[in-house]
Amino acid sequence: MLHAILSRLIRHGTLTVRYPDGAVRRYGTGAAPEAAMEVRTRRALRRMLLDPGLAFGEGYMDGEIVPVGGCDVHGLLDVLVLNLERGDGAHPAESAMGWWRRAWRRLDQLNPAGRARRNAAHHYDLDVRLFDLFLDRDRQYSCAYFPTGAETLEEAQALKKRHIAAKLRLDRPGLEVLEIGCGWGGMALTLARDWGARVTGITLSAEQLEVARAAAAAEGLSDRARFELADYRAWDRPVDRVLSVAMFEAVGIAHYRAFFAAVCRSLKEDGVALVHSIGRSGGPGATNPWLAKYIFPGGYSPALSEVLPAVERSGLLVADLEVLRGHYARTIAHWRARFAANRDAAARLYDERFCRMFEFYLAGCELAFSRMGHMNWQLQLARRQDALPPTRDYMLGAERAAAVRSAAAGAVPGAPAAPPRG
Template structure:
């Protein structure tokens, strides 16, 4: 009885829209005014002690294990999580439900293990639901109604490279190069000599194969190496997409120090990453199951680390809505092949990954997290770049 009272207290003020909740005893209640279009079903009760210890972890595991079901349209999970972030009284925001997480480690060895635990699930898995470019970061939609993900991912690559105002024959380092789309586009279409670095063996092998298959050995190199171990070589341009979320709060300053070190004088960097405008944060469920060691830096933290490492900010662009749409398309693609994924990876993994994609989409939709492109210079801001942003839109 006391547990149900706790659940009612937790859920009654957690959403800015009506929600039907069906409890483990079969009884249902509607919280909020109006007719609900989503329903939370507790097939089993989750102990109060687990929820108060860490709500996101307890409820995330509950969903993975089918102790919790969320019914409604295809975005029902996203809507519930987005609503929980929007409500000031939600269990996702209330301080009484927050606990400090264990201190994370971001040694080179631990970083390698963390990256491989996520990205080395298998290229075949990612090929099932990413676009053909195998780009696993926020796309850039040039039109409000655009929904072609491959087109938007290619547009993102050009948007990043155009911001650098690159000159043919110069050099580019891509820190955390993924499956190589950005670095190889820079080599083939912008005439740059490129180096990519990754800790993922699967990514490294695929990029290396692309380089050989496309005859780019003279202009493209990929390294299976920690970015901190690149020595004293310098490049004209540095890009890094979706990378600094993995380095940890304690290593952010070192990360930007390395960006500075790897840039030639008056070099230009484009750093693209998830950022919280409300301050840095972690999530216990995502850290345990999706991105071990993950940390989303706060905007003031990022800006401080940039300027304290002698880099200057030339431009910043927020792409929150672009990442929301990217994730929604990913989740739709994922669910279009859900049966195949479940056969290959199991039901618990499939529910986990679907939850992850919808939860991230909800976080961007609610404004809980953002994604920002930082255009930086090693030297006075805007040095050797055009006076206005018009050049960034060149095709």
């Protein structure tokens, strides 16, 4: 059965498969890209027939599906994704399961405060030393900004922070910023240190909270960058600016109206908000089941058509919308290379199965952006039409001024002085 499915599916590039009985079959055109895998157990075969979206990743984690012939998991997934996205063939079980997942996605993404806290802990309460193995020195765990494509990861992440700060229009010192989903504190510390803001970062991860507070203390910024363990729904007073970077994917479609209502009531009348999120270009969909089970439970990358109606009902105005194409694929390619270079250290922190899980995660996510139409969007919001100038000139001016300050200081803009780790 799997042979019949692959015969229909693989029409671009070449896939070679060694089956549990020793049979070797080749699918596709014989041309590049080429990949090869060994399916070592009949159990893996059966599971791939029933739910390939979940079973393929689990088979790789368990060592039952192994790239061979000099191929790695990224190369293997690349051939499969290329053919799935071009739509020349389809796995009947995956088509049926995809329909089921879309039908039940509101229930899967139901994220009240307690469940949201557990979902955050699942991934972000991992040992921070793991993230130090592949992130930049500031631990930016979101899409970097590559204006030319030649930037290092450190430079691109600093430029991302500068790009976001310019959109917040931090045009005078002392503006109060609420950051929803502050990670390990890098963005908040940059806004406090380089832009003169007073920032409160909130997170649902106890591990991130501890690291962020320690980083603020180490930089002498505890008076201007505070961190709290709190849900966005609990914030109860207005501030000048609201920022959310790479947190909206965890909100859940049933909570979009509540999220933007919370942003609206958290802003002063002349306030500005910036929401940065992963999105999908092809319209509403469903989260891959393997990713939802092992990496981001309750998570979903929304289409803009699902987001903007909630904004319109919130009392907020869309002041600016930018779509970042290709930037996250570059970012994750850097992360994947760094993780590979530090794989032995990751195995010492966890184990071999965990390393295979993380390899599959990074490879699959990179391909989501390079092959599957995922992108990032930045949505600038305000309560009043006159809260911001009528053109984007102020954004460009703020970025240029920051570049001049950075050049004068002889440093990458927004980057702390500590040397890279890992």
